[in-house]
Amino acid sequence: xxxxxxxxxxxxxxxxxxxxxxxxxxxxxxxxxxxxxxxxxxxxxxxxxxxxxxxxxxxxxxxxxxxxxxxxxxxxxxxxxxxxxxxxxxxxxxxxxxxxxxxxxxxxxxxxxxxxxxxxxxxxxxxxxxxxxxxxxxxxxxxxxxxxxxxxxxxxxxxxxxxxxxxxxxxxxxxxxxxxxxxxxxxxxxxxxxxxxxxxxxxxxxxxxxxxxxxxxxxxxxxxxxxxxxxxxxxxxxxxxxxxxxxxxxxxxxxxxxxxxxxxxxxxxxxxxxxxxxxxxxxxxxxxxxxxxxxxxxxxxxxxxxxxxxxxxxxxxxxxxxxxxxxxxxxxxxxxxxxxxxxxxxxxxxxxxxxxxxxxxxxxxxxxxxxxxxxxxxxxxxxxxxxxxxxxxxxxxxxxxxxxxxxxxxxxxxxxxxxxxxxxxxxxxxxxxxxxxxxxxxxxxxxxxxxxxxxxxxxxxxxxxxxxxxxxxxxxxxxxxxxxxxxxxxxxxxxxxxxxxxxxxxxxxxxxxxxxxxxxxxxxxxxxxxxxxxxxxxxxxxxxxxxxxxxxxxxxxxxxxxxxxxxxxxxxxxxxxxxxxxxxxxxxxxxxxxxxxxxxxxxxxxxxxxxxxxxx
Numbered sequence: 001x002x003x004x005x006x007x008x009x010x011x012x013x014x015x016x017x018x019x020x021x022x023x024x025x026x027x028x029x030x031x032x033x034x035x036x037x038x039x040x041x042x043x044x045x046x047x048x049x050x051x052x053x054x055x056x057x058x059x060x061x062x063x064x065x066x067x068x069x070x071x072x073x074x075x076x077x078x079x080x081x082x083x084x085x086x087x088x089x090x091x092x093x094x095x096x097x098x099x100x101x102x103x104x105x106x107x108x109x110x111x112x113x114x115x116x117x118x119x120x121x122x123x124x125x126x127x128x129x130x131x132x133x134x135x136x137x138x139x140x141x142x143x144x145x146x147x148x149x150x151x152x153x154x155x156x157x158x159x160x161x162x163x164x165x166x167x168x169x170x171x172x173x174x175x176x177x178x179x180x181x182x183x184x185x186x187x188x189x190x191x192x193x194x195x196x197x198x199x200x201x202x203x204x205x206x207x208x209x210x211x212x213x214x215x216x217x218x219x220x221x222x223x224x225x226x227x228x229x230x231x232x233x234x235x236x237x238x239x240x241x242x243x244x245x246x247x248x249x250x251x252x253x254x255x256x257x258x259x260x261x262x263x264x265x266x267x268x269x270x271x272x273x274x275x276x277x278x279x280x281x282x283x284x285x286x287x288x289x290x291x292x293x294x295x296x297x298x299x300x301x302x303x304x305x306x307x308x309x310x311x312x313x314x315x316x317x318x319x320x321x322x323x324x325x326x327x328x329x330x331x332x333x334x335x336x337x338x339x340x341x342x343x344x345x346x347x348x349x350x351x352x353x354x355x356x357x358x359x360x361x362x363x364x365x366x367x368x369x370x371x372x373x374x375x376x377x378x379x380x381x382x383x384x385x386x387x388x389x390x391x392x393x394x395x396x397x398x399x400x401x402x403x404x405x406x407x408x409x410x411x412x413x414x415x416x417x418x419x420x421x422x423x424x425x426x427x428x429x430x431x432x433x434x435x436x437x438x439x440x441x442x443x444x445x446x447x448x449x450x451x452x453x454x455x456x457x458x459x460x461x462x463x464x465x466x467x468x469x470x471x472x473x474x475x476x477x478x479x480x481x482x483x484x485x486x487x488x489x490x491x492x493x494x495x496x497x498x499x500x501x502x503x504x505x506x507x508x509x510x511x512x513x514x515x516x517x518x519x520x521x522x523x524x525x526x527x528x529x530x531x532x533x534x535x536x537x538x539x540x541x542x543x544x545x546x547x548x549x550x551x552x553x554x555x556x557x558x559x560x561x562x563x564x565x566x567x568x569x570x571x572x573x574x575x576x577x578x579x580x581x582x583x584x585x586x587x588x589x590x591x592x593x594x595x596x597x598x599x600x601x602x603x604x605x606x607x608x609x610x611x612x613x614x615x616x
Contacts, residue, residue, distance in 0.1 A: 021099050021100055021104075022103050022104055022151075024052070024163075024168060024171060025048065025051060025052020025053065025056055025151055025162075025168050025171070025172060026052065026168065026171035026172045026175045027175075028052065028104055028108075028148050028151065029046060029048070029052065029056055029058070029172050029175050029176060030175040030178075030179065031100035031101075031104065032056070032058035032104075032146050032148070033046065033058060033175070033176070033179045034179065035058075035100070035101075035144075036058060036062055036144070037179070037183055037186065039060060039062025039063045039064070039143075039144065040062045040063055041060035041061050041062035041143065041186060042061060042185070042186055042187065042202075043060065043061045043186065043187045043188075044059070044060045044186060044188050044189075045057075045058070045059040045060075045189050045191070046176055046188070046191070047059070047191045047192075048169070048172055048190075048192050048193075049192070049193055050165055050193070051162075051164070051165035051166070051167070051168030051169045052168050052169070052172055053150075053151060053159075053162060053165070053168065054149065054150060055148070055149055056146075056147075056151070056172075057146065057147045057148070058144075058145075059143070059144075059145045059146075060143045060145075061142060061143040062143050063116060063117075064114045064115045064116040064119075064122070064142055064143050064144055065116065065123070065144065066116060066119070066123070067123045067135075067137070070114050070123045070125050070135075071125060071132075071135065073101050073112075074101050074102055074105050074110075074125075074127060074130075075102060076099065076102040102130075104148055105129075105130055106129065106130045107129070107151060107152050107153075107154065107155055107158070108129075108148050108149060108150060108151045108152070109126075109127065109128045109129070109148075109149040109150050110126070110127045110128075110146065110147065110148055110149070111124070111125075111126050111146075111147040111149070112124070112125050112126075112144065112145070112146055112147075113138060113140045113144070113145040114140065114143070114144040114145065115140040115141065115142055115143070116142065121137040121138065121139060121140075122137070122138055122139065122141075123138070123140075124136055124138040124140070129153075129154045166494070166495070166498045169192060169494055170491055170494060170495060172190075172192075173197070173198075173490050173491040173494055176188070176190050176198070176490075177212055177489075177490065177491065178258040179258070180198075180200055180208070180212065181205075181208060181209065181212065181251060181253070181258075181285065182253045182256055182257075182258065182287065183256070184202065184203055184204060184205050184207075184208045185202055186202065187200065187201055187202055188200040190490065192494075197490050197493070197494065198212070198490045200212065205234075205235070205236075205285070205287070206218070206221060206236065209221065209236065209285055212489055212490065213249060213489040214487030214488060214516055215487050216487045217242070217249075217283070219239075220238045220239040220241065220242035220283075221236040221237075221238065221239075221285075222236060222237050222238070222239055222325050222326065222329050223235075223236055223325060224236060224237055224286060224321055224322055224325045225321075225325075226317065226320075226321040226324075230290070230294075230310065230313060230314060230317065231288055231289070231314055231317060232289040232290075233286060233287070233288055233289075233317070233318065233321050234286075234287050234289075235253075235284070235285045235286040235287045236284065236285050236286075237268065237271075237282060237283070237284040237285075237286070237322055237325065237326075238282040238283035239282075240275045240276050240282065242282060242283055243272070243276040243277070243280040243281060243282045244280060244537075245279055245280050245281075246281075246538075246541055247537070247544070248280075248281040248282060248283050249283035249284075249285070249489075250265060250281065250283060250284055251284065251285045251286070252264060252265075252286055252288065253286070253287045253288065254288045254289075254290065254295060254297075254306055255288070255289060255290065255295075257306075258304065259304055259305065259306045260304050260305060261305075261306070263311060263315060264311075264314070264318055266315075267316075267318040267319045267322075268282070268284050268286070268318060268319075268322055269281065269282070270319055271319050271322035271323045271326065272322075272326075275326075284322075286318075290308070294309040294310075295307065295308055431443060431444040431445075432444075432576065432579055432580055432583060435454070435573065435579060437571070438454075438571040438572055438573045438574075439453070439454060439455075439571060440452060440453060440454065441454050441457070441574075441579050441582070441583060447604060447606055447607060448604055448605050448606040448607040448608075448609070448610065449604070449605040449610070450602055450603070450604055450605075451602070451603045451604075451605065452583065452586070452601060452602055453595075453599070453600070453601050453602075454568060454572075454574065454579075455567055455568055455569065456595040456599050456600075456601045457583070457586045457592075457601050458563075458567040458568050458582060459560075459563045459564055459567045459595055460563075460586060460589055460591075460592065460594075460595055460596060460601060461582065461585045461586055461589060462562065462563035462566055462567055463556075463559050463560055463563040463595075463596045464559075464589050464590065465563075466558070466559035466562045466563060467555055467556060469506055469507075470502060470506065470555045470558065472505075473505050474505065475504065475505045475506050475507035475508075475524060476507055476524065476525040477507045477509050477523070477524070477525070478507070478523055478524065478525040478526075478527065479509070479521065479522045480520065480521055480522060480523060480532070483519040483520060483521045484519070484520045484532055484533055485513070485517060485518070485519055485520075486517070486519075486520060486533040486536060486537070487516055487517055488516045488517075488518065488537075488540070489516065491544060492516075492537070492540050492541075492544070493516050493518075495544045496510070496518065496540055497512075498543070499539075499540075499543055499554070499558065502555070502558060503536075503539070503558075506524055506558065506562060507522070507523060507525060507527075508520065508522065508523060508536065509521040509522030509523075510536075520532045520536065523535075524562070527566065530565060534565075535562070535566075538561050538564075538565055539558055539561045539562065542557045542558065542560070542561040543557060543558065556596065559596075560596045560597065563596070586601070
């Protein structure tokens with residue numbers, strides 16, 4: 001019987017390793033940018049085409065490589081970072097395994113041009129799927145220029161599973177931002193299909209945050225600084241008003257390396273307990289400096305997860321540091337009077353002690369002839385209500401429902417519920433009975449009592465309205481008297497540019513001002529009481545989270561985000577005609593029983609259940 005165990009060829013082993021290291025084009029961007037930082041570069045350019053499918057190019061002005069090093073760098077486990085096992089616990093560089101370039105070259109076509117400062121000529125080397133195509137001496141600037149073309153060209157199955165260009169570009173931007181955030185002493189630029197998306201000059205950490213995520217965040221940054229024997233922490237957390245339900249900017253860096261750490265993120269969130277609403281998260285940008293021997297960065301192929309030696313103690317330090325910063329900068333809610341808002345206090349003349357004005361007792365005037373017990377005085381004990389009617393004559397009666405609604409009127413609510421086409425087999429609308437606790441609408445039907453979740457019902461109605469607008473490519477735009485300016489990050493700008501036409505179908509009129517600034521000149525009708533910038537940001541983040549290409553899914557994401565923002569809030573008391581319109585529109589939708597996100601809208605309490613309860 002023949003032996004069945006054999007060694008894999010290097011090309012196959014590299015492709016297997018690439019399955020862990022190179023998951024998508026953004027993985028290539030991350031590895032090449034980190035290599036540039038390790039090479040001492042002060043300027044790094046990232047150029048991508050078609051979301052990184054056809055080209056990922058990283059140019060740096062670092063040390064460069066010799067002819068021998070350029071050839072050897074593409075071999076598996078070839079590295080200049082470590083020589084023995086003990087070096088793994090004293091790492092001060094980004095890369096160290098020597099797997100990145102070998103994995104990249106195994107699944108793409110790579111061209112490297114590099115030169116050291118002491119060399120007259122540089123080296124150009126070309127690979128295709130781990131096979132060396134050519135190597136020659138060329139004139140080149142100091143540094144390295146990596147061109148990675150046609151990723152996964154030799155693995156069609158993996159190339160087929162790449163997401164849309166927009167999704168892959170979003171992932172590239174995320175990796176670019178992570179590397180650029182912590183390396184503030186390096187100049188970065190990002191170009192996609194010949195269009196510059198980002199230009200980051202050398203700056204401080206705070207300014208780098210502002211340059212990436214927009215000027216608006218600057219006012220919400222609270223500095224955090226602590227120096228202990230276990231860890232040094234520097235960075236910023238967001239003020240409570242910067243909290244959001246999703247898309248919060250949360251970054252941890254350890255010794256210059258980005259990491260994810262859910263346990264430490266909970267420590268930051270705990271510091272904001274009872275300050276921000278439940279379910280919302282604050283942004284943070286925290287840099288940890290610890291002894292390399294106290295962490296293990298070798299537990300994950302992409303090195304984004306790190307194990308710490310004493311995590312419970314570090315958790316307490318992080319919590320205390322954030323709380324101390326919030327208290328030191330007086331972030332807790334309170335009264336804040338600026339000089340411009342101070343009320344004008346009249347200045348009074350100062351009277352000398354010897355020149356004081358004479359003081360007299362106050363005088364009280366009254367009618368001595370008034371007697372409440374005379375017969376002509378109104379008798380409040382009589383059952384005749386004519387006296388009270390005279391007293392309140394001319395005053396309109398206001399119901400409790402109208403008082404609870406405040407300034408919102410029935411007409412405004414009816415206008416927000418646009419008419420939808422009735423289905424052929426329209427469901428009979430049950431009889432409206434009442435509203436319960438501003439949350440449920442009670443209806444009477446043949447089978448029993450129907451409980452309708454009013455917010456979910458309104459979401460279903462608005463969802464189908466907005467989805468229809470997207471497919472019909474029509475929307476009612478309400479112009480703003482004063483355009484509202486909004487500052488977006490690179491990732492948000494990329495997502496907005498991809499859906500700006502679809503947003504016009506919803507009723508938005510948006511124009512670009514350049515460098516991540518946009519002007520909202522028109523909004524969907526019926527948006528009274530909502531912040532257009534907040535609504536726009538919510539839609540953008542719902543698109544960023546979108547990982548599939550079909551247009552149908554994108555439209556549903558956008559329509560659902562709009563519907564959730566514009567639907568009635570839980571606890572809002574509705575007038576009877578408002579409830580009647582809402583119920584009628586609900587039963588005209590395709591699936592009135594369920595909300596777009598799967599929540600139940602209608603629950604039936606059967607007559608048999610009610611009768612069985614009272615049978616005892």
